[in-house]
Amino acid sequence: MSRIEEKIDNNLRKGPAGFGMLVAMFVLVFLVGAGAGIFGGIFWGKKIANKNNAKSETANSGEVKGETNTNKSKTPVTDGSSVQEYTVKAGETLFTIGLKFNLPWTKIAEYNGLSEDSVIKQGQVLKIPADGTTGAASSESKTFDINTSQSNQIQSQVDAGSLAWYLDPILVAKDQVPPTFSINKDDQFSLKSKSFTEGIAIVEVIHGTKIYQIKLIQPVKKGENGIWVCESVSAA
Incomplete structure (x- = not known):
């Protein structure tokens, strides 16, 4: 017989007084166990609540340990070297400047908010786009040889x-350019610019x-009475 069973048996032999002590003992054991359960529940409840609050605060701050927050806006960087500046000289047009930088005049116009x-x-x-470089050759371009002596003779005849x-x-242009790049006299020719000051x-x-x-x-x-000769032709 175990010690607990012996105590129960002894209390029962003592009569009503022993039975009362036995009941009191069971009540005490019950209260101690219940109290431990209640206080334990409160303790663990607070601990879980604190842990959840900590997780919530971490999530709201956007920072997670061991991870990098990549959801950040990036400020665009303007590269100052993407364009270059050019000061217009007397008599120049978008077309002549385009030829100087080997760029279509339309691209220069677009960069500067201009129209034809x-x-x-x-x-x-x-503003000149960075891909425009003075002296660079186009994939389709040709420079004509200008004979100074012949030009002087033609000028004399014109005079x-x-x-x-x-x-x-x-x-x-119709006389001197064809058949370069298969261009022919029946193609559509149009004058885009003319400067007597620069003779271009x-x-x-x-x-x-x-x-x-x-x-x-x-x-x-240069001037209204000066003859014209083709210097170059290039794809726009």
């Missing part, structure tokens, strides 16, 4: 009243789906 009808002035500062068509950049003219020609720019210069004298 826009007039640029001497001293105006333009004498003959060969007047040399005073028209479009007629000269730009003629545009549409050949099929391609557009070419022809640069003409006045090699002998």
